[in-house]
Amino acid sequence: MSNNFLRRVDLIFDKDCDFKQVLQSAYQKSxxxxxxxxxxxxxxxRGGAGFPTALKWKFTAEQPDPExxxxxxxxxxxxxxxxxxxxxxxxxxxxxxxxxxxxxxxxAKEGYIYLRGEYRFxxxxxxxxxxxxxxxxxxxxxxxxxxxxxxxxxYICGEESALFESMEGDRGEPRNKPPYPTVSGFRKKPTVIxxxxxxxxxxxxxxxxxxxxxxxGTADSRGSKVFSVSGDTPKPGIYELELGMTVEQFVxxxxxGDTKAVQVGGASGFCVPRKKFKDTIxxxxxxPTGGSMMLFNSSRSMFNVLHNYLEFFEEExxxxxxxxxxxxxxxxxxxxAVKKGEKHANYLEQLQKLAQTMKITAKCxxxxxxxxxxxxxxxxFKEEMIx
Amino acid sequence: MMAKQINLxxxxxxxxxxxxxxxxxxxxxLNIHIPTLCYHxxxxxxxxxxxxxxxxxxxxxxxxxxxMPVAEGMEIQTNTIKVRTARKHIxxxxxxxxxxxxxxxxxxxNCELQELAAEYKISEPMFIDLVPHKNYQMDAYSxxxxxxxxxxxxxxxxxxTCEELQHVSALGVAYKGDKMKISTxxxxxxxxxxxxxxxxxxxxxxxxxxxxxxxxxxxxxAIFDEDKHVVVQTAPAVRVALGEALxxxxxxxxxxxxxxxxxxxxxxxxxxxxxxxxxTIMEEGFExxxxxxxxxxxxxxxxxxxxxTSCSPGWIKFIExxxxxxxxxxxxxxxxxxxxxxxxxxxxxxKRNLDPAKIVSVSIMPCTAKKFEADxxxxxxxxxxxxxxxxxxxxxxxxxxxxxxxxxxxxxxxYDSVMGASTGAAVIFGATGGVMEAALRTAYEVVTGxxxxxxxxxxxxxxxxxxxxxxxxxxxxxxxxxxxxxxAELKTVVxxxxxxxxxxxxxxxxxxxNWHFIEIMACPGGCIGGxxxxxxxxxxxxxxxxxxxxxxxxxxxxxxxxxxxxxxxxYKEFLGEPNSHKSxxxxxxxxxxxxxx
Ligand code: SF4
Ligand code: SF4
Ligand code: SF4
Ligand code: SF4
Ligand code: FES
Numbered sequence: 001m002s003n004n005f006l007r008r009v010d011l012i013f014d015k016d017c018d019f020k021q022v023l024q025s026a027y028q029k030s031x032x033x034x035x036x037x038x039x040x041x042x043x044x045x046r047g048g049a050g051f052p053t054a055l056k057w058k059f060t061a062e063q064p065d066p067e068x069x070x071x072x073x074x075x076x077x078x079x080x081x082x083x084x085x086x087x088x089x090x091x092x093x094x095x096x097x098x099x100x101x102x103x104x105x106x107x108a109k110e111g112y113i114y115l116r117g118e119y120r121f122x123x124x125x126x127x128x129x130x131x132x133x134x135x136x137x138x139x140x141x142x143x144x145x146x147x148x149x150x151x152x153x154x155y156i157c158g159e160e161s162a163l164f165e166s167m168e169g170d171r172g173e174p175r176n177k178p179p180y181p182t183v184s185g186f187r188k189k190p191t192v193i194x195x196x197x198x199x200x201x202x203x204x205x206x207x208x209x210x211x212x213x214x215x216x217g218t219a220d221s222r223g224s225k226v227f228s229v230s231g232d233t234p235k236p237g238i239y240e241l242e243l244g245m246t247v248e249q250f251v252x253x254x255x256x257g258d259t260k261a262v263q264v265g266g267a268s269g270f271c272v273p274r275k276k277f278k279d280t281i282x283x284x285x286x287x288p289t290g291g292s293m294m295l296f297n298s299s300r301s302m303f304n305v306l307h308n309y310l311e312f313f314e315e316e317x318x319x320x321x322x323x324x325x326x327x328x329x330x331x332x333x334x335x336x337a338v339k340k341g342e343k344h345a346n347y348l349e350q351l352q353k354l355a356q357t358m359k360i361t362a363k364c365x366x367x368x369x370x371x372x373x374x375x376x377x378x379x380x381f382k383e384e385m386i387x
Numbered sequence: 388m389m390a391k392q393i394n395l396x397x398x399x400x401x402x403x404x405x406x407x408x409x410x411x412x413x414x415x416x417l418n419i420h421i422p423t424l425c426y427h428x429x430x431x432x433x434x435x436x437x438x439x440x441x442x443x444x445x446x447x448x449x450x451x452x453x454x455m456p457v458a459e460g461m462e463i464q465t466n467t468i469k470v471r472t473a474r475k476h477i478x479x480x481x482x483x484x485x486x487x488x489x490x491x492x493x494x495x496x497n498c499e500l501q502e503l504a505a506e507y508k509i510s511e512p513m514f515i516d517l518v519p520h521k522n523y524q525m526d527a528y529s530x531x532x533x534x535x536x537x538x539x540x541x542x543x544x545x546x547x548t549c550e551e552l553q554h555v556s557a558l559g560v561a562y563k564g565d566k567m568k569i570s571t572x573x574x575x576x577x578x579x580x581x582x583x584x585x586x587x588x589x590x591x592x593x594x595x596x597x598x599x600x601x602x603x604x605x606x607x608x609a610i611f612d613e614d615k616h617v618v619v620q621t622a623p624a625v626r627v628a629l630g631e632a633l634x635x636x637x638x639x640x641x642x643x644x645x646x647x648x649x650x651x652x653x654x655x656x657x658x659x660x661x662x663x664x665x666x667t668i669m670e671e672g673f674e675x676x677x678x679x680x681x682x683x684x685x686x687x688x689x690x691x692x693x694x695x696t697s698c699s700p701g702w703i704k705f706i707e708x709x710x711x712x713x714x715x716x717x718x719x720x721x722x723x724x725x726x727x728x729x730x731x732x733x734x735x736x737x738k739r740n741l742d743p744a745k746i747v748s749v750s751i752m753p754c755t756a757k758k759f760e761a762d763x764x765x766x767x768x769x770x771x772x773x774x775x776x777x778x779x780x781x782x783x784x785x786x787x788x789x790x791x792x793x794x795x796x797x798x799x800x801x802y803d804s805v806m807g808a809s810t811g812a813a814v815i816f817g818a819t820g821g822v823m824e825a826a827l828r829t830a831y832e833v834v835t836g837x838x839x840x841x842x843x844x845x846x847x848x849x850x851x852x853x854x855x856x857x858x859x860x861x862x863x864x865x866x867x868x869x870x871x872x873x874x875a876e877l878k879t880v881v882x883x884x885x886x887x888x889x890x891x892x893x894x895x896x897x898x899x900x901n902w903h904f905i906e907i908m909a910c911p912g913g914c915i916g917g918x919x920x921x922x923x924x925x926x927x928x929x930x931x932x933x934x935x936x937x938x939x940x941x942x943x944x945x946x947x948x949x950x951x952x953x954x955x956x957x958y959k960e961f962l963g964e965p966n967s968h969k970s971x972x973x974x975x976x977x978x979x980x981x982x983x984x
Binding site for chain 2: 154156171173176178314315317318320321323325326327328330333334337350354357359360361362363368
């Protein structure tokens with residue numbers, strides 16, 4: 001376990017993986033064994049919410065309905081992230097492999113990759129790789145097929161139930177939950193939906209074994225994960241790092257010596273100010289993240305940072321539920337009004353209460369998470385909001 | 388199978404309900420009121436306004452009670468400070484986006500958002516007024532429906548109505564985020580899209596965002612114009628619903644009071660659409676018999692069967708857009724409203740010795756599509772606009788209130804004459820299946836000389852609220868001129884709500900149908916559930932209105948269209964016989980194909 005230094009790992013991008021062999025050994029296991037191995041590894045979804053992946057598979061496997069699906073969420077829309085693109089570009093076979101193992105565990109015959117509209121340029125290569133993969137499945141007599149569906153280009157379609165709506169040809173609006181996808185997902189059938197990175201890790205766990213994966217990271221945050229680093233850094237790019245480092249360690253490695261804040265988890269994540277770098281762990285025990293890490297140095301206006309995020313949400317909210325649709329507009333106009341002096345500084349408190357309401361009443365994660373960046377920026381950089 | 392039982396507590400009170408019940412429904416059983424906006428009894432759950440949120444023990448978030456199913460051991464609080472704050476925020480947010488000019492709003496006093504704002508005592512706006520930032524548009528071009536986006540709270544009730552109940556999908560959600568709005572194909576005005584003008588969306592819109600185009604002022608003008616003779620006709624479904632809009636219970640029959648009120652409002656003559664409903668039965672019944680003869684005896688390959696009713700203008704516009712290849716299956720009869728209009732400025736004018744140019748003909752309808760129908764260019768066979776103004780049941784209620792009339796205490800009176808006599812057969816036009824039942828009562832008797840063989844003329848298989856209902860009548864003992872029908876089984880089907888109309892038409896298209904006669908009403912429940920009827924509506928209310936319709940029928944001295952004395956008189960004096968040349972000139976029409984989007 002490493003909490004005092006930053007460790008690079010290279011689990012997923014290595015190219016000489018005996019693909020067929022990993023798949024074969026996974027397919028020799030019983031469904032329960034597959035799920036138990038995954039459970040043992042402690043893998044949690046890499047999208048940020050951190051639901052144990054094995055439980056998702058288990059709940060879906062337990063559904064009596066014979067028609068089930070595995071869906072790969074490749075609708076990476078968070079500003080500043082492009083790690084899924086990198087994974088699909090570098091190691092697509094491992095993504096397919098993760099889907100095939102999941103399909104075995106839950107009893108699915110069909111899988112879908114919902115590919116972000118902006119990644120259309122990957123499509124041709126992915127499809128030719130899929131042919132190779134399907135040929136391999138045929139050889140191994142595995143009755144499983146993967147299809148690629150192009151996304152519609154809306155951020156909200158990354159939300160799993162909105163993604164299903166979009167796949168079914170409807171407008172991408174999140175559904176009411178429950179029922180969850182494990183019970184009623186794509187075509188209202190039990191569905192495992194994992195993002196690209198989670199599926200790759202699932203596959204790698206069957207290459208290296210749960211134990212090796214579990215040795216990495218902390219009790220709450222097992223394994224490694226892929227980060228996209230951007231902002232005021234001399235080393236922007238994609239890095240696979242062990243979980244459990246503090247923000248301070250991260251900044252030591254990636255900062256430019258003048259970092260005043262790090263936005264962990266993108267627009268829907270948390271802003272960590274310098275005074276909290278030391279005590280903040282990147283992982284589920286501290287600040288969880290889907291992988292986006294954005295560094296800000298002292299030349300940045302945090303008002304502008306927040307304003308940009310709010311503009312983004314105001315536009316990307318699906319607009320169906322009141323707290324999110326109108327709340328985002330009010331937060332944005334609200335901080336503008338305070339900045340311009342049209343509203344008293346204590347209007348910020350009113351807005352924080354509103355953000356709190358959004359957090360607990362919005363229909364889906366998008367509206368609920370707006371409060372994260374709002375709170376953490378307003379709390380920590382109040383003066384920048386007012387003057 | 389008995390549903391699994393779930394135990395939970397709401398506000399500390401234990402309750403046991405079936406699995407699958409929502410928190411909202413469970414709370415209702417305990418008489419706990421939870422406010423709602425996007426929820427509607429008739430529609431699927433959307434869960435998007437979020438005003439119905441409650442606190443659930445162990446949950447970080449406040450679930451929407453309309454969309455959250457109960458679970459064993461749940462502990463729900465519906466009225467904590469957390470809940471109240473959240474709801475207040477949400478109402479405030481809605482108001483900030485909303486052009487809340489309640490004083491000049493058509494829905495003032497009958498608006499769910501307004502009620503909620505009052506309930507939560509919203510006095511000072513909490514947030515920034517967003518209205519000046521929005522480029523709100525008003526669509527006021529349709530003769531039936533006005534859509535004002537600045538009043539829209541995006542609850543999507545209209546979208547669900549149009550899609551689920553009507554299978555039209557004229558309205559949909561466009562754009563996202565702050566620009567998200569309810570829109571039409573290419574944002575075209577309502578009158579240019581597939582909208583059938585049925586007004587079901589209007590009936591379910593909680594605010595003033597979708598309303599009927601109202602003609603109250605125009606009608607007052609006419610009434611006060613000394614030079615004009617204003618006749619008013621009232622549709623069958625109005626008399627069992629008007630009371631609701633004036634503070635009475637659903638299902639009260641207010642025919643007599645309504646007639647008195649109309650007279651007091653100053654209409655020169657108060658007449659009954661029932662008269663022309665009976666006429667419709669004569670025309671349509673003989674048309675059907677004629678088609679059957681051509682098909683069965685003359686073996687004419689051009690005759691189109693099954694024949695479909697044509698009294699519901701929402702249905703007419705739907706078929707024009709959606710199944711234009713079946714337009715020839717429609718009866719050529721005009722709707723009772725339009726038959727009445729055509730006769731008001733011809734037959735009635737003659738009988739009363741009036742200059743038709745000076746007659747203003749007004750109709751009171753349960754329906755917004757009737758406004759569109761009256762505006763169709765075909766509807767001028769009297770040489771004038773046959774029906775000048777169509778008012779909904781709701782608009783009539785407004786006029787009654789404006790005139791300061793205490794409706795509940797009014798004495799009852801009778802319709803005036805020429806074109807005021809009605810029968811039970813005409814009254815039941817107001818409910819789904821009614822036209823079919825009325826037609827069968829007449830057709831059977833014409834063919835056999837005997838009454839239709841059902842208990843007391845009540846053809847119950849065509850009644851009720853099932854979406855599609857079939858009934859067959861075996862014809863026995865025909866008169867000699869109808870002997871070709873001896874032993875034949877007349878097969879009929881009834882559908883209400885356009886989603887069900889689609890089912891019937893698909894069966895016809897796929898050759899899976901062997902019906903002779905189809906009745907279709909665009910609105911759920913038929914006209915009693917029309918888009919111009921009092922708000923709210925739900926299945927329970929519609930049932931009460933329908934029951935009242937059948938009660939009214941049972942109580943009528945004459946219950947068959949062909950026995951209506953004024954109908955018999957008009958044939959004798961004016962039209963000759965059903966489907967005569969003159970009838971065709973005045974009472975029949977044709978339909979046209981329209982684009983499919
Ligand atoms: S929270 Fe936002 S994105 Fe999610 S359903 Fe509501 S409006 Fe749509
Ligand atoms: S829709 Fe309702 S709240 Fe809005 S202006 Fe009209 S009455 Fe007022
Ligand atoms: S009037 Fe009827 S058809 Fe037109 S939009 Fe409303 S529900 Fe749809
Ligand atoms: S028009 Fe009416 S029913 Fe439709 S979304 Fe707006 S407020 Fe709701
Ligand atoms: S009534 Fe429940 S969310 Fe609208």
